[in-house]
Amino acid sequence: MAMIELKDVCKTYFRQGITNEALKDIQLTVEKGDIYGVIGYSGAGKSTLIRLVNYLEKPTSGQVFVEGKALDSFTVRELRTVKKGIGMIFQHFNLLNSKSVYHNVALPLILSKKSKREINARVTELLEFVGLSDKASSFPNELSGGQKQRVGIARALASNPSILLCDEATSALDPQTTRSILQLLKKINIEYNITIMIITHEMSVIQEICNKVAVMEKGEIIEQGTVLEVFGHPQHPTTKTFVETVIHKSIPPSVKRLIKMENGSRIYSLEIIGDRASEPLVDSLIRSHDVKVNILFANISELQDTTLVNMYLQLQGEPSAIDKAIVYLTNNGAVMKEVVEK
Amino acid sequence: MISTTITLDQFLRAINETLYMVGFSLLIGSLIGIPIGILLVVTRPGGVLKNKIVYQVLNPIINIVRSLPFIILMVAIIPFTRLIVQTSIGTSAAIVPLIIFISPFIGRLVENSLLEVNPGIVEAAEAMGATPFQVIWYFLLPEAFGSLILSLTTATIGLIGATAMAGTVGGGGIGDLAIVFGYQRFDTFVMVTTVVVLIIFVQSIQSAGNVLARKVRRH
16 A cells, blocks of 8 residues: 555645646655655755645645545544654754753654653653764754754654655755765664655755655656666656766766777667676677777666666777677667767 | 932832832733734734634734824723723723733734744644644744743833833822922932932843843753
8 A cells, every 4th residue: 555645736826816836737656665755956846745745735636645545534633643643854953942852852742642751761762763862951052963853853753653754854964964864764764664755856865765766847747766767767857967966877078089989989878787787798798799898988876775887888890790799788688879979 | 418309118119119010010911912922923824723804803903002102092091991990090090001001012022922933843843743722832932932031021121111101190100200209399319219220120120031031042
């Protein structure tokens, strides 16, 4: 069963006579255990999208399902119970500055009128989980950005949610802190089996922990699928731009300038995904075929624990020998594409 | 030797009257004004209990009362005062207009304090499934606490200023002493002393407010 499902969702704002279509015809399914990333530039509608999941925003049309139940079928009171099952963390943390770390984490439990002893046990456990046991009596302004987000995460987990929504949760953090927060989110996903939905404008966040991704532009999802599919074969120009921020896939200009296109040489792009990437394919090609191989560019990336190899090869030799080489590479799992270089 | 037309007893009584008027109207004014301020914040468009009617009725009423200078408000509502406290002169008679004067003022100040709270806090509260009451009680009020103390400090000082005019209805107090003896009878000593006392009052209230606010603020 899908954890989160958005069906035909549209969201339109009417303000001072101006209509603004924030979301258009959104179809999205998040399965249990997913870490689902939504990426887009600012203004793409991703903030609105994530707020639909816990009904901080209501769709203008279409339906939102959480654990199979349509949110529009609930009363306001029932909706509050549903919200307790969905944790949320924010870009700017949104902690109470007037309260201690302990109190901040305890808040959702206080709202649920849990006993003092129960609260104490749960808060202590959570602070330990996020590595802030020694900060229980500190106040948020005494903490670093990363520590504040850890408090935010502990608070979001307090009511034992099955879903965690992350609204640009690492955008205000430096790269190193981002990495540690992402590792924590991954740990939450695995140890607590919590489904996570992340919105971000940083492709590295998607690359690091997501298994699925949706790319948004101007209120629409322009591409979605597993991270491997979308990263491996981006279709839309915006997706390509995003992918290029983390996976380099083009021949560097300095190399391009030096390419000598002599006596029938051809340039191919080569892509290998998965275990085959570890085989010495280029070496065996040179040993078994009468072609000269010039590697113009090579890059290995890791996505969802899978290897992705991108190369540009310049092959020189008899046309028939090159053709045979291409067949050989293709048979060994490489996706070949001829590139016309100027 | 200093020559003056009043006794120490008269002077102490005036201080007493001022403290009584300020204290009592601040207490009742807060009991009315704080809920008004909260109501203004939660019923406004986009608030956690948005309610067009309540907001659009409350807002102009506050503006109307706030546009009257205290001296005019005081004499204009004499019939109402008489209805409430059975008299239109004396310290008690001054308290009724003081309360009506200060409640909307406190309401506005509280509104401003609560609006200063980061809207993200309210969003986090709603995401946790907090009821509107819980949003106010566990999120808005604690976050605005320091600012609320400063608002009440401002209101108290405003009240001290207003009590100076209470003499018009025989309310007494330090302000009255300054007018009747210091000004009308040319008693420079009374004039200077009352000014000094008022300055000390205002200074100490402001300092106390600042210290208290800093203590609870933490940010």
